Amino acid sequence: GLALMTAIFWIFERTAPSRVDRWFRRLQLVSAAFFSLNHGANDAQKTMGIVAGVLFAAGYIQTFYIPFWVILAAYSAISLGTLAGGWRIIHTMGSKITKLQPVSGFAAETGAAFALLTATHFGVPVSTTHAITGAIVGVGATRRFSAVRWGVAGQILWAWVLTIPAAFLIGAGTFTLLRLAGAR
Template sequence: MSGVMVLVILGVFIALLFDYSNGMQDAANMLATAIASHAMTPIQAIILVSSFTFLGPIIGGTAVANTIGSFVDVSDLGNIFSLTVILSGLGGAIIWNFLTWWFGLPVSSSQALVGGLVGVVIVAAGPGHVVWGFELTDGFHLKGVAKIVGALFLSPILGFFLGGLLHRIMVFALRAAKPSANKYLRAFQWLTTAALAFSHGTNDAQKGMGVIAMILVLGGVSGQFYVPFWVILASATAITIGTLTGGWRIVRTLGFGIYKVRPIHALDAQLASAGVILAASALGAPVSTTQVVSTAIMGVGTSERPKSVHWGTAKHIFGTWLITIPGAASVSIGIYGLIQLAGKFF
């Protein structure tokens, strides 16, 4: 087996590990509100969320994968070198995901991936190999880093305002409802939780798909960029296993640490989050489930009682977001440096 093929196989495995870590990190985002509002037990929530997370990438298309597969371009650097760079970037994103998960910090896997890949590509190949996409010659058609950063920046804002708006509408619509209405709100959460899990699978699993498709091209396995069905199936499986095995550490932060969640709050936050993420997936824009869900919960809480929102916890979460891109970039650059150093001795 050639060295290139070894790197391709290793790259596919690492990309699937990224999908796994993504599912592990984002599991709590979908579980927290459903469990905290007592709409379902943790076991019921995990089974429901895992099932619809798996269906998301199978049905959701590959628009996000196409975006992820095109924001760095190292195709002119040679097979071995280009694959080493991509693997270093992936490794940085994964290590960052696992570190933050271990400490119970809900960070963005999307930001970790962008930071990991862009950081190592700049150091190893130069900024010219990053598709920045900030040129105005293409009208309003965003691409590359500009499209990804724009989506990552706008989606939490949309989640916040949509969550608040939906909550105001729901409160008005249910102003004469009896306390027994909570029973129906909890039942309806089975649908909104499923929708949120589906949207998560649709958007987040495609990030690993895009990287794998890029690796197949760089390794000469594919003549052009496209996502084979086996890649879709493998990514869906990896992110679902991650969802099954991770989550409780962050459930406590999201479900109880931002705002005291009741059935109506959970329903509004889930509906707002699912709407934003599904719309982004249709546009091929990778977003962060962590960010959208967190800000949707805050939007719901702010629209009802701003003083009851635990802003200290919210600031802590925002702080971890600010360091994710440079943090993942630093780790990926460190991995690349170690590989280069090892190459001098072996």
């Protein structure tokens, strides 16, 4: 986001702000679609892999592959989840971390989409939220360092830092309880 926003500033430095705003309002439709495509490609493959692994381990499929219904279910779940809860996240990302304009929204979405595209190409599972948040912080920092609400960004960072240990503890606790209950 930071590098792309810097390049956009340099390219459009002599263009009227209203004209730049008009162009990037349209271009943001493309960047949003590009980000959405890469969001689905990266997040859905994680879900599909877990479901297929469980199906294989439980003996429901004899060879490891992704059944078509799993593909449909994963993409449907991501779509429905985005529709149901995405607006709150979009509000937090687009107005509470830093104020986004069409040009900065375009830069953040495009930067995050390329990060996701690269990770997906190499089969690396990454957090879509981390990608877009990092891009938004980078875009906000191009205006001025104080344009980023670092308290909000810090709260998000703490949530990320605590997620992995919390997931580990919940998983270990569940495993221990199941073992004590006699599950294999």
